[in-house]
Amino acid sequence: MRYILRRLGFYAVAAWASLTLNFFLPRMMPGDPESVIFARFRGQLRPEEVEALREAYGLSDDPIFLQYFTYLTHVLRGDFGLSISAFPAPVTDVIATGLRWTLLLGGVSLVLGFVVGNALGVLGTWRRGSLLDSTLPPLLIFIGSFPYFWLATLALYLLSFELGWFPLRHAYSDRLSPSYSLDFVQSVLIHLILPAGTVVLVSIGGWLLGMRNTMIATLAEDYITFAEAKGLSQRRIMFSYAARNALLPNITAFGMALGFVLGGALLTEVVFSYPGLGYQLLTAVRNLDYPLMQGLFLMITFAVLGANLIVDLLYVRLDPRVRGS
Amino acid sequence: MGNDQPTDLVARMQGQRLNRRRLVQGAGALGLAVPALGASLRGQPAFAQDAPAVGQLVTVSEQQRSTWLRNFNPFTTDNLWPTGNGVHEPLGVFNLLTGEIVPWLATEWSFSPDNLVLTAKIRDGVMWSDGQPMTARDVAFTFNLFKPENNSGLLGAFMWDYLASVEASDDRTAVFTFGRVFTLGLYDVMGQNIVPEHVWSQVPNPLEHTNENPVATGPFTEIPVFNNQYWELHRNPTYWQEGKPQIQGLRFPAYPGNDQMLFATTNGENDWAGNFIPDIENTYVARDPEHHHYWFPATGDTVMLYLNTTVAPFNDPNVRKAISLGINRDQICAVAMYDYTHPADGTGLSDAFEDWKSPEAVAAGDWVTQDVDRANQMLDAAGLTRDGDVRKLPDGTEMSYDLNVVAGWTDWVSACQIISQDLEALGIRARVQGYEQPAWQERVQTGDFTMSIGWSTGGATPFGYYRGQMSTQRFKAIGESADENWHRYTNPQADELLDQFAATSDEAQQRQIAAQLQMIFAENAPAIPLFPGPQWGEFSTKRFTGFPSEENPYALLSTYAPTRLLVMMELKPVAAQ
Numbered sequence: 001m002r003y004i005l006r007r008l009g010f011y012a013v014a015a016w017a018s019l020t021l022n023f024f025l026p027r028m029m030p031g032d033p034e035s036v037i038f039a040r041f042r043g044q045l046r047p048e049e050v051e052a053l054r055e056a057y058g059l060s061d062d063p064i065f066l067q068y069f070t071y072l073t074h075v076l077r078g079d080f081g082l083s084i085s086a087f088p089a090p091v092t093d094v095i096a097t098g099l100r101w102t103l104l105l106g107g108v109s110l111v112l113g114f115v116v117g118n119a120l121g122v123l124g125t126w127r128r129g130s131l132l133d134s135t136l137p138p139l140l141i142f143i144g145s146f147p148y149f150w151l152a153t154l155a156l157y158l159l160s161f162e163l164g165w166f167p168l169r170h171a172y173s174d175r176l177s178p179s180y181s182l183d184f185v186q187s188v189l190i191h192l193i194l195p196a197g198t199v200v201l202v203s204i205g206g207w208l209l210g211m212r213n214t215m216i217a218t219l220a221e222d223y224i225t226f227a228e229a230k231g232l233s234q235r236r237i238m239f240s241y242a243a244r245n246a247l248l249p250n251i252t253a254f255g256m257a258l259g260f261v262l263g264g265a266l267l268t269e270v271v272f273s274y275p276g277l278g279y280q281l282l283t284a285v286r287n288l289d290y291p292l293m294q295g296l297f298l299m300i301t302f303a304v305l306g307a308n309l310i311v312d313l314l315y316v317r318l319d320p321r322v323r324g325s
Numbered sequence: 326m327g328n329d330q331p332t333d334l335v336a337r338m339q340g341q342r343l344n345r346r347r348l349v350q351g352a353g354a355l356g357l358a359v360p361a362l363g364a365s366l367r368g369q370p371a372f373a374q375d376a377p378a379v380g381q382l383v384t385v386s387e388q389q390r391s392t393w394l395r396n397f398n399p400f401t402t403d404n405l406w407p408t409g410n411g412v413h414e415p416l417g418v419f420n421l422l423t424g425e426i427v428p429w430l431a432t433e434w435s436f437s438p439d440n441l442v443l444t445a446k447i448r449d450g451v452m453w454s455d456g457q458p459m460t461a462r463d464v465a466f467t468f469n470l471f472k473p474e475n476n477s478g479l480l481g482a483f484m485w486d487y488l489a490s491v492e493a494s495d496d497r498t499a500v501f502t503f504g505r506v507f508t509l510g511l512y513d514v515m516g517q518n519i520v521p522e523h524v525w526s527q528v529p530n531p532l533e534h535t536n537e538n539p540v541a542t543g544p545f546t547e548i549p550v551f552n553n554q555y556w557e558l559h560r561n562p563t564y565w566q567e568g569k570p571q572i573q574g575l576r577f578p579a580y581p582g583n584d585q586m587l588f589a590t591t592n593g594e595n596d597w598a599g600n601f602i603p604d605i606e607n608t609y610v611a612r613d614p615e616h617h618h619y620w621f622p623a624t625g626d627t628v629m630l631y632l633n634t635t636v637a638p639f640n641d642p643n644v645r646k647a648i649s650l651g652i653n654r655d656q657i658c659a660v661a662m663y664d665y666t667h668p669a670d671g672t673g674l675s676d677a678f679e680d681w682k683s684p685e686a687v688a689a690g691d692w693v694t695q696d697v698d699r700a701n702q703m704l705d706a707a708g709l710t711r712d713g714d715v716r717k718l719p720d721g722t723e724m725s726y727d728l729n730v731v732a733g734w735t736d737w738v739s740a741c742q743i744i745s746q747d748l749e750a751l752g753i754r755a756r757v758q759g760y761e762q763p764a765w766q767e768r769v770q771t772g773d774f775t776m777s778i779g780w781s782t783g784g785a786t787p788f789g790y791y792r793g794q795m796s797t798q799r800f801k802a803i804g805e806s807a808d809e810n811w812h813r814y815t816n817p818q819a820d821e822l823l824d825q826f827a828a829t830s831d832e833a834q835q836r837q838i839a840a841q842l843q844m845i846f847a848e849n850a851p852a853i854p855l856f857p858g859p860q861w862g863e864f865s866t867k868r869f870t871g872f873p874s875e876e877n878p879y880a881l882l883s884t885y886a887p888t889r890l891l892v893m894m895e896l897k898p899v900a901a902q
Contacts, residue, residue, distance in 0.1 A: 032763070047782055273578075
């Protein structure tokens, strides 16, 4: 219990710190949003219009600390303001257009990558020196070390553009509107194969290697030898004794990755024109869209903190040593 | 490029028109996407489910976004294309190619003899898309809506600098009273898109109104489909122009980046696009020579080399001219711009103002063709003595400067690299220094630079350009943020001429004044013009015809030009011919 309380206290401080950084960091970037937006519409807007933009975005001239407290109270009320790069859409509306697709793409590829990578890691290490163990890790690391953008573009070009097996873009067919119909679900799945598939392909190697490393160390432990001496089934030793213990570091990594899912898979989204938060974040940063940046960063940091909290709690269940201390 | 790919990609991914064309060049350097597209495509096996519906809707590639947000508010910047001049309509459509305003919601207009009152006749028989008639009262309402006293932050507000009141004297007559004489306000006033009073008077906060179901007069007002990655804009069933538009509507798939846009354009999926495409003959036209066409007239704003005229020796016009003489503009146009444009002349005006140009001023601006010997002589004469490879100022400091550019805008970067090499021959060191766009912009705006490449201001007449280059009105001291006149140059004679220009509505007189302004520019070289910017436009005649082109230049092909409204009237499906 004390462990949990201590962790909760830590999370409260971390949340406040991230809220604060969230406010000050974007404002330390050089330039001002109205000039950047004006530049985007150069040739269509008169230079005199910059003044109107300045007023529209409501950028305050108050002392920065006053602005900071206004920001804190607004955030506590759940008010993130209006986006500047998609003015006058509220930040929450902007995020809503990509959130569920980022969760779908990120979630599916993370879980698939984690499950497949770890399973391969466990099996490979259990049969050390086997064909699986000697070929798979180097091969996957090789694939994983390709620049992702290159790999994804190649996949898109060959499989979608030349062969036409998969759609060229988007999360579902342009001819369908989101609904729970079979057609729509099918369309979503077909559109998900390439984006998620390429992410899984490059991420498996990392999970596999992590698992393999701890698994090797675990297999050398006395309790494994003891379990074998007791005559337990290979299967039981592999999963309940070795894999369960070896999994701990990867669980931490999974928690981290889970939080970062909300950051969006920027390159995947761009290559496959997949709607998501990664690209929104980039647009926000490039346009000095403070409110949107704050909204997205806040969501990401809270997701990371939340995921870590869950991992911490999970540790209590998985690792008896934590419970004891 | 190698491992730089992800960063390069990030540099290329802004959802922005401005950067799109520059950024796309990065794709060429990336060595994958564009050459791959150049390869022959066998039968275009597009995923059947997503193939565009042939002959129904025109696919337009204009805005770069990963997801669409429903906003048709013409008073905000980030509304969906074509909220202005498409869904909503202006009083008149300014055509840069002819220099004339095409009557639209207004049928005729005239200034009073003292140029203080502009009276416009409003077209009869125009209906809002909800069936109500459009009158001069809607016009007066629109202008009063964005009046700063009534609502702050709406686009158009700047017009109230010179407007005093806007009223409807009857249903067909709108009267614009000016607070001071500013005849160029005509172009702003006529270009304003009009909104219905009976709808917008109910809107509590027009600035934050997203106007999701626009009531408008334009050719396209119906939105039957709106999803986060795709939307359609269909024609207005009650449009006032008989038999127009001739197409059913427009469709907009979301493309988040340049590569995706290029994929779709070169693949023939986009019927109308305003993309920069490198090496277009090979990457686009060759894909389908019969149907794929482009037109890049050099009518955009002139790209300039700015020297900070508050810093010695750049306060000396002869030094500025010498630097200009050192630059090989032909090479810049060929290498950095794929020969899409040509060197600027000494007036700095783009091709849009060809018939405004004064031959005397063009001749006086003889400092735009490379002549290294003459440049060196002028620099010697200015007291900048060469010591080894580098020249020195009279006080002994070396002529060694940063040449600022936006990192990732590859055409500008490549132009700067050529300039840097050219200046080396003059004994001046110019190190190309790339900044992220906001940082670059902050430097030019506050005058915190010595040399920088940059854009200039365009407009309906040469007035905007010369005001941005030489006027005290647009001048800000070093340290203060200037929207134009980054080089900080003022000229009392130019001020006077600009005032005269804006005080007359007689075009012959304006042309005469413009000739004098050109002469001042050519004699003083306040900044160094490099090349007029091309305006990008591509179209495919596979499904639709009627697009403007070099052979039929009735309007600009650029999707963002106000003349898009003229183009929308002319488009028709191939089958209907």
